[in-house]
Each structure stands twice: as C-alpha cells, then as structure tokens.
Amino acid sequence: MIRAVTFDLDGTLLDTIADLAAACDATMVELGRAPHGVDKVRRFVGKGMAVLVERCLTAADGRAPDAELLARAIAVFRRHYAVVNGRAAREYPGVRAGLEAFRALGLPLGLVTNKPAAFTGPLLERTGLADFFVVAVSGDTTANRKPHPEPILHACAILGVRPEANLHIGDSDNDLLAARAAGCRAFAVPYGYTEEGPVDTANCDALVSDLLEAARRVAEINRQTLPTS
Ligand SMILES: O=C(O)COP(=O)(O)O
Numbered sequence: 001m002i003r004a005v006t007f008d009l010d011g012t013l014l015d016t017i018a019d020l021a022a023a024c025d026a027t028m029v030e031l032g033r034a035p036h037g038v039d040k041v042r043r044f045v046g047k048g049m050a051v052l053v054e055r056c057l058t059a060a061d062g063r064a065p066d067a068e069l070l071a072r073a074i075a076v077f078r079r080h081y082a083v084v085n086g087r088a089a090r091e092y093p094g095v096r097a098g099l100e101a102f103r104a105l106g107l108p109l110g111l112v113t114n115k116p117a118a119f120t121g122p123l124l125e126r127t128g129l130a131d132f133f134v135v136a137v138s139g140d141t142t143a144n145r146k147p148h149p150e151p152i153l154h155a156c157a158i159l160g161v162r163p164e165a166n167l168h169i170g171d172s173d174n175d176l177l178a179a180r181a182a183g184c185r186a187f188a189v190p191y192g193y194t195e196e197g198p199v200d201t202a203n204c205d206a207l208v209s210d211l212l213e214a215a216r217r218v219a220e221i222n223r224q225t226l227p228t229s
C-alpha cells in the first residue's frame, strides 16, 4: 500500500526556471559577469541554491569560486530571487488535478525540495499550492539535501508513514536516488530539470507523463494490495 506521497517542487510541480534564471542573470550582472540565460541555467538547477550559484560563477570564470566570492554571490542571489520568486512560475499541466486526485485518495501529501525554506513558503503561497501539503521540507530544513535520503525520511516521519509506504515523485536523479536511499518508491516525470542528462529510469518504479497519471497508478497499486478477506 502507498500511504503517503512526497513531491519535488522545481521542475515537478512548478516551472520556475524563468524566475531562477532571472535571479542568476541579475546576480552575474551585479558581479560584473555576463548573464547565462535560461537554457544554460536550467542545467545548473537541482542541487540547491549554493550549487546553482557556484555553477553560474564557475561557468562565467572557468574555475570554481573561492569561499568569499561564493558567499557574496549567494547573498546577491538571495536578494534578487526574493523579488522575482513566483513571478513567472507556472504549474505544469495536470498538477492541480493530480494533487486533487491524490487528496481524494485520502493520502497525506508532503513537499521535499532542495530550494531554501525562505523561498519555498512564499512560492507555495503565491501559486496557491500551500494547502495541499501537510509538511514542506526545504533544502536547509535538514543537514543534508537530496540526493541524500535525510529530507525524505524527515518528511515521512512527520507524515507518520514508514518509508516503504511512501511514494516520492520528482524530475531529477536527485529525487530518485534520495527516494531509493530512503527506501521509498519513486516515480519520475519527464518534463523538468535533469542537470546533464535524462533521468535514469532504472532508479524509479515508473516514468509518468504527469501527476494525474501518477495518481491513477497509485489508485491501481492500492486496489491490488487491498486485503481480499
Ligand atoms: O533548488 C533546487 O536546486 C531544485 O529544487 P527541487 O528540489 O524542488 O527540484
């Protein structure tokens, strides 16, 4: 039985790349570098804010930034992203209907994102998704981020489910590896941000076209595992 579902945010529920790229580009310009643009920034998203900013600087300078420059750039990024966060963000097709279908199945829902908490809450509020979730675990809620299992395990504990009874749905290998390491089931969506290449479907139980299909599959799995007596 699947008794709870956790969702990734960027690239799974919301297409946030325009806002992320706008903040990255404003950061680069403020630091005297050329902006990278959306298509390049898309490949940098997935391992949280610090890695995103570090990848922008490394791509601009041809070498990794030192700690002082990185800290300064992160502070600049935070300021810019706080302004644009949610401005152009859009739900992917099937997201709201899918979340409603999961809710109709009676399953508690959680969010597990590598985005820092300062941005997760406002984004969920601005896009009207906050009420779907019992818990939101952000990139700085636990000591480790996805692909480490800790944030998903933290969500499972708050949702009151054993990891084996939780399904995690995400767009990148970070989600699938975290889910596997946590002992959860994992579904992948094909439309988000995957860093260098497509997700390795060997790491997931199903590749689903959208959340509505995911909810249908969960309903089917739970029908098949209902006690027969
Ligand atoms: O912040 C990121 O790098 C990606 O966020 P996500 O975990 O919601 O996809």
Ligand SMILES: [Mg+2]
Pocket: 008, 009, 010, 011, 012, 046, 170, 171, 172, 192, 193
């Ligand atoms: Mg994602």
